[in-house]
Amino acid sequence: MKELLVEIKDLECKIGDQEILKGVNLKVNKGEVHAIMGPNGSGKSTLSSVLAGNDNYEITEGSISFLGEDITEMSPEERSWKGMFLAFQYPIEIPGVSNINFLRTALNERNKFFGDDPIPAKDFLKMVAEKSGLVGLDNRLKNRSVNEGFSGGEKKRNEIFQMAMLNPKLSILDETDSGLDIDALKTVANGVNKLKSAENATIVITHYQRLLDYIVPDFVHVLNDGKIIKSGDKNLALELEKKGYDWLTGNTTK
Amino acid sequence: MITDKLIYSSLVRGDSNTSLDLLRKTPFPSRKDEQWKYSPLKKLKKLPFINNSGFSVKSISTLNLPKMNGLILVLENGRVNANLSEFHKINGIKLSFLSSSKENDNPIINSKKENYFSLLNSSYLSEGISIEVGSGFRVQENINIINIVSSNDSLINTKLDLILSENSSIHIRQYFLAHGKTTNGFINHNNNFIVQNNAALVLDKFQDLKNNFHISNDFIEQEESSKFISNTFSMSGLLTRNDILNNVNGEQCHSELNGIFTPFKNDHIDNHTTINHYFPNCKSYENYKGIMKENGVGVFNGKVIVHENAQKIEAFQQNNNILLNDEASIYSKPELEIYADDVKCSHGSTTGQFDQESIFYLRARGLTLKKAKELMILGFINEVIQKSENSDYIDFILERVLEN
Numbered sequence: 239m240k241e242l243l244v245e246i247k248d249l250e251c252k253i254g255d256q257e258i259l260k261g262v263n264l265k266v267n268k269g270e271v272h273a274i275m276g277p278n279g280s281g282k283s284t285l286s287s288v289l290a291g292n293d294n295y296e297i298t299e300g301s302i303s304f305l306g307e308d309i310t311e312m313s314p315e316e317r318s319w320k321g322m323f324l325a326f327q328y329p330i331e332i333p334g335v336s337n338i339n340f341l342r343t344a345l346n347e348r349n350k351f352f353g354d355d356p357i358p359a360k361d362f363l364k365m366v367a368e369k370s371g372l373v374g375l376d377n378r379l380k381n382r383s384v385n386e387g388f389s390g391g392e393k394k395r396n397e398i399f400q401m402a403m404l405n406p407k408l409s410i411l412d413e414t415d416s417g418l419d420i421d422a423l424k425t426v427a428n429g430v431n432k433l434k435s436a437e438n439a440t441i442v443i444t445h446y447q448r449l450l451d452y453i454v455p456d457f458v459h460v461l462n463d464g465k466i467i468k469s470g471d472k473n474l475a476l477e478l479e480k481k482g483y484d485w486l487t488g489n490t491t492k
Numbered sequence: 493m494i495t496d497k498l499i500y501s502s503l504v505r506g507d508s509n510t511s512l513d514l515l516r517k518t519p520f521p522s523r524k525d526e527q528w529k530y531s532p533l534k535k536l537k538k539l540p541f542i543n544n545s546g547f548s549v550k551s552i553s554t555l556n557l558p559k560m561n562g563l564i565l566v567l568e569n570g571r572v573n574a575n576l577s578e579f580h581k582i583n584g585i586k587l588s589f590l591s592s593s594k595e596n597d598n599p600i601i602n603s604k605k606e607n608y609f610s611l612l613n614s615s616y617l618s619e620g621i622s623i624e625v626g627s628g629f630r631v632q633e634n635i636n637i638i639n640i641v642s643s644n645d646s647l648i649n650t651k652l653d654l655i656l657s658e659n660s661s662i663h664i665r666q667y668f669l670a671h672g673k674t675t676n677g678f679i680n681h682n683n684n685f686i687v688q689n690n691a692a693l694v695l696d697k698f699q700d701l702k703n704n705f706h707i708s709n710d711f712i713e714q715e716e717s718s719k720f721i722s723n724t725f726s727m728s729g730l731l732t733r734n735d736i737l738n739n740v741n742g743e744q745c746h747s748e749l750n751g752i753f754t755p756f757k758n759d760h761i762d763n764h765t766t767i768n769h770y771f772p773n774c775k776s777y778e779n780y781k782g783i784m785k786e787n788g789v790g791v792f793n794g795k796v797i798v799h800e801n802a803q804k805i806e807a808f809q810q811n812n813n814i815l816l817n818d819e820a821s822i823y824s825k826p827e828l829e830i831y832a833d834d835v836k837c838s839h840g841s842t843t844g845q846f847d848q849e850s851i852f853y854l855r856a857r858g859l860t861l862k863k864a865k866e867l868m869i870l871g872f873i874n875e876v877i878q879k880s881e882n883s884d885y886i887d888f889i890l891e892r893v894l895e896n
Contacts, residue, residue, distance in 0.1 A: 314855035
């Protein structure tokens with residue numbers, strides 16, 4: 239019996255006056271990998287942002303539950319503490335704050351929430367050494383300011399490194415393949431695969447099928463105009479690669 | 493005018509006669525003066541200041557200052573509070589108080605900085621400290637000078653004269669504080685420094701004068717191959733104004749002016765700086781970070797002048813500001829005047845708000861909103877705060893910035 243991790247029900251949201259999601263339904267069980275594909279502007283990144291709790295978007299309908307708990311109104315930090323992780327499409331640069339210091343603060347904030355003691359420095363550094371190896375993050379990047387002056391590939395590796403450190407139950411990878419060359423893509427995908435277990439799940443948001451050669455999905459969903467219009471297995475992604483989106487969206491202007 | 497209302501019973505002798513003549517000829521500044529365009533003096537002008545020299549600070553621990561090593565000199569309401577001070581002889585240092593100097597001693601430095609407030613200071617000095625560091629002495633102990641106003645409406649004129657002889661070095665920490673619920677006091681301070689050949693001076697200034705006034709006129713003259721680093725941390729004040737004039741009178745000098753200012757509720761913090769490069773082959777760096785909140789007002793006016801023949805100068809000036817809400821404001825004016833043709837100079841100013849995407853990024857990783865903002869502030873001031881190499885002092889400043 240598969241255990242339900244996240245359930246999105248009839249989710250609608252808008253930013254300003256613009257409606258973006260218009261009724262999204264999705265169930266993700268533990269141990270599964272879901273890919274969400276779709277043309278530009280279909281709402282893929284919005285969906286990932288809303289799942290992580292970005293309050294720039296106003297949820298007008300529907301709900302999100304995580305491990306049986308309604309998290310629709312929950313703050314981003316509490317979602318994170320409970321095991322949600324969003325790897326950003328454009329990881330933010332935070333000048334003056336070292337990567338290590340930031341991660342340690344993040345872990346300790348979570349410990350505080352669960353009433354645990356701060357992580358001892360020795361254990362923390364051991365963990366850093368172990369997890370950074372997973373994505374081949376250059377040693378010197380660990381002590382540099384968060385993402386500042388990192389190349390596109392380094393930023394994405396850093397996202398997966400942070401994911402490894404936080405060990406989430408649900409990882410949402412928002413266009414993690416964008417800006418990556420093929421070698422970096424393999425390393426990053428490899429890192430993600432190593433973190434996969436029967437206890438966690440991954441939602442991969444991507445434009446192209448390429449990433450799905452390396453992170454193989456159990457389910458593929460096509461998002462268009464704020465709704466999931468088709469779901470299938472990994473073969474759907476291959477079909478999309480061949481035919482594009484137009485045959486599904488009915489858009490024939492291209 | 494302030495001076496008309498003063499009754500000075502405990503006036504310390506200085507060069508007061510000449511200064512007083514000059515002061516009488518100098519008009520009280522107003523916002524029509526370019527130098528005072530962004531800082532109001534009306535309230536300061538109207539207040540009936542008195543000269544109160546009583547003590548009310550019971551112990552130094554009530555001030556919540558960081559651990560201090562070296563000398564601790566406490567001035568309260570313009571007089572030495574010996575009970576709170578820790579004084580011992582340091583090899584190579586000649587230190588004296590103006591109040592105990594002899595009639596015919598001359599001040600060790602004649603400042604070239606003459607404006608209304610520096611003249612008011614020298615005309616009506618409450619107390620002054622003179623320090624001479626002997627040639628070749630690299631002093632390991634700090635000199636901590638704590639300047640407190642603890643009595644309402646008092647006008648306090650203090651000064652520090654400092655000469656660093658050739659090849660010497662010293663680290664000075666000044667604290668300007670308002671004690672408890674003191675209001676409308678005014679610490680008007682002059683720093684007069686000469687840094688001779690190959691000498692190095694680090695000055696950390698901490699200013700926390702909620703509901704009180706504070707003006708510091710700093711005059712620094714550097715000779716060849718000398719180093720001067722000034723770190724100014726201004727937390728609060730009805731008007732806190734730093735007016736720094738740094739004259740670089742020799743080649744191969746290094747000058748650094750750093751600052752963090754955090755005007756919050758009803759605070760007004762003004763940093764005016766001038767660096768004069770008269771000689772070639774020198775470097776100067778200026779970096780001020782402002783964080784404005786509630787109706788706090790910040791001012792930055794930095795000027796670097798590269799005079800004719802001062803070739804191969806490298807001068808960099810930067811002021812970055814964060815406004816935490818809509819009522820807060822900043823006036824920023826970085827200025828460069830260059831009269832030499834082979835120099836490398838830059839200046840810049842930025843003002844912005846917290847980036848919401850950055851805050852979301854941090855929160856999505858498990859930082860609370862409060863922690864996320866703290867970390868952003870930390871990141872913002874980090875570069876400047878690391879200039880004070882002492883971790884106790886850094887922690888102290890961080891705590892004070894974050895608790896605001």
